[in-house]
Amino acid sequence: xxxxxxxxxxxxxxxxxxxxxxxxxxxxxxxxxxxxxxxxxxxxxxxxxxxxxxxxxxxxxxxxxxxxxxxxxxxxxxxxxxxxxxxxxxxxxxxxxxxxxxxxxxxxxxxxxxxxxxxxxxxxxxxxxxxxxxxxxxxxxxxxxxxxxxxxxxxxxxxxxxxxxxxxxxxxxxxxxxxxxxxxxxxxxxxxxxxxxxxxxxxxxxxxxxxxxxxxxxxxxxxxxxxxxxxxxxxxxxxxxxxxxxxxxxxxxxxxxxxxxxxxxxxxxxxxxxxxxxxxxxxxxxxxxxxxxxxxxxxxxxxxxxxxxxxxxxxxxxxxxxxxxxxxxxxxxxxxx
Numbered sequence: 001x002x003x004x005x006x007x008x009x010x011x012x013x014x015x016x017x018x019x020x021x022x023x024x025x026x027x028x029x030x031x032x033x034x035x036x037x038x039x040x041x042x043x044x045x046x047x048x049x050x051x052x053x054x055x056x057x058x059x060x061x062x063x064x065x066x067x068x069x070x071x072x073x074x075x076x077x078x079x080x081x082x083x084x085x086x087x088x089x090x091x092x093x094x095x096x097x098x099x100x101x102x103x104x105x106x107x108x109x110x111x112x113x114x115x116x117x118x119x120x121x122x123x124x125x126x127x128x129x130x131x132x133x134x135x136x137x138x139x140x141x142x143x144x145x146x147x148x149x150x151x152x153x154x155x156x157x158x159x160x161x162x163x164x165x166x167x168x169x170x171x172x173x174x175x176x177x178x179x180x181x182x183x184x185x186x187x188x189x190x191x192x193x194x195x196x197x198x199x200x201x202x203x204x205x206x207x208x209x210x211x212x213x214x215x216x217x218x219x220x221x222x223x224x225x226x227x228x229x230x231x232x233x234x235x236x237x238x239x240x241x242x243x244x245x246x247x248x249x250x251x252x253x254x255x256x257x258x259x260x261x262x263x264x265x266x267x268x269x270x271x272x273x274x275x276x277x278x279x280x281x282x283x284x285x286x287x288x289x290x291x292x293x294x295x296x297x298x299x300x301x302x303x304x305x306x307x308x309x310x311x312x313x314x315x316x317x318x319x320x321x322x323x324x325x326x327x328x329x330x331x332x333x334x335x336x337x
Contacts, residue, residue: 012177012198013151014170015092020152022084029077092153095168099134100127105297106137106144106157106181109188114301117208118217123194125179127171128204134168136266138297145183148196154182164267171198222306225299234288243288244281250308255282269304 011017050057102125105112113121127133137146139159146167147154155167181192199207226232234243244254253261254268257280262268271278273295276288295303 009149010173010175010177011150011152012171012173012175013148013153014172015088016150016152016172018084018088022081022088025084026081029081092167095134095166096132099132099168101134101136102127103301104135104137104146104157105140105301106146106185106192107140108142108186109181109192111146111179111181111192111194112298114218114298115208116218118221119208119210120298125194125196126204126207127196127198128201129171129174129198130201132168132170134166137165137167138163138270138300140297142185143183144181144185144192146179147182148177148179150177151196156183164265164270166266171196174198174200218302218305219309221299222302222304222309225295225303226306229291243284246307247310249310254279256280257282257284266304269307270300273300273303 008020011020101116103114104125105114111123111125113125115121115126135146135155137155137157139157141159143159144157145154146157148169151169151171153167153169155165158165175198177196177198179194179196181189183189185192234241235246236243237245237247239245249264250269252264254264255261259282262279268279272288274290274292276290277286280286
């Protein structure tokens with residue numbers, strides 16, 4: 001005998017209980033008022049229908065208390081829904097600092113996933129239970145959407161020179177959970193799905209250390225690309241080159257030529273590689289060529305990982321940024337030639 005489908009997918013992340021609680025509250029309010037209004041319509045229909053053909057209704061002048069009630073009560077309920085949802089949304093958009101960072105690339109019609117040590121997966125995502133996970137999402141072609149119903153999380157995956165979206169969650173139950181592309185993306189959109197495999201921490205560590213992880217280490221791959229593209233000829237470590245040093249760049253504030261500043265996150269590095277003249281670093285000339293069409297998403301991810309690994313080195317005085325064209329003329333992430 002087949003088991004019945006559950007009303008909800010399983011609650012398998014930190015976001016599932018609050019999201020379900022909010023949805024149950026909103027649904028309950030809607031059902032209550034729908035039932036109350038339906039009952040009132042039926043009751044008044046029989047109570048106040050015209051008894052004789054010449055009957056004339058009694059003039060009604062309204063009741064200010066009733067008018068106030070149907071303004072105040074819906075307002076209170078709407079504000080409760082809004083506030084509750086805002087708390088969940090703010091938590092969802094503020095990523096903790098202790099996350100396990102994983103890259104996800106959408107492509108017609110598959111999901112390519114890269115673990116922190118470079119281990120790659122197709123349409124599967126292995127994560128440890130009880131650990132905060134941050135996904136950095138990019139698309140190689142059209143708009144996709146990464147959706148895990150059991151976690152109650154989803155995020156658009158948008159193509160573009162400087163577009164990374166991120167999402168985070170904390171799995172709370174070990175198991176296999178389906179994920180989907182929930183944005184129509186072409187002929188085989190319905191087949192663009194996979195599984196999140198939530199494992200115990202020791203099992204995940206054993207799986208992660210399995211064969212195939214070493215050669216794809218993103219930092220090592222990024223360092224090799226950095227050398228191959230001659231990025232070091234301009235991005236000199238001591239800051240004396242024609243482009244800013246990348247040491248200590250990631251997550252630092254970068255002063256731009258127009259007087260504004262920007263945080264050097266993954267999106268900034270990506271933009272600096274593909275659209276180097278978008279943001280010019282103060283004190284440098286826009287010399288860097290674009291690498292649009294010359295690098296794959298995996299190579300950009302590797303270069304980003306390498307730049308992030310340079311955190312331990314001192315930041316030079318002259319510049320502290322990947323000059324997105326901003327004077328960077330050869331940076332793995334800001335330029336490669």
